[in-house]
Amino acid sequence: MPNFLEKKLKKEYGADSKIPYKVMNAEGFMRGNKETKKGKAAEKKHEMAHKMVHHKESGNAYVTHLGKK
Numbered sequence: 001m002p003n004f005l006e007k008k009l010k011k012e013y014g015a016d017s018k019i020p021y022k023v024m025n026a027e028g029f030m031r032g033n034k035e036t037k038k039g040k041a042a043e044k045k046h047e048m049a050h051k052m053v054h055h056k057e058s059g060n061a062y063v064t065h066l067g068k069k
Helices: 003-013 019-027 037-057
Strands: none
Touching: 003 019, 003 037
16 A cells, blocks of 8 residues: 555544555555555656655756766
8 A cells, every 4th residue: 555645644633543554445556455556657657756756855967877978
């Protein structure tokens, strides 16, 4: 399941609430207690965005080399 979404929803609705799971099921990120392809894709997208933000904050820029010198 998308951990970032689960943490966000549990923070909003409380740790013992069932609402976060109902929301994730309704949005299609989970089906029952199983994560869907949409949920896995959302988790990967979130991780990549998180890495990009930290990379940019560290002052390093992406450099691409296209074979030109």
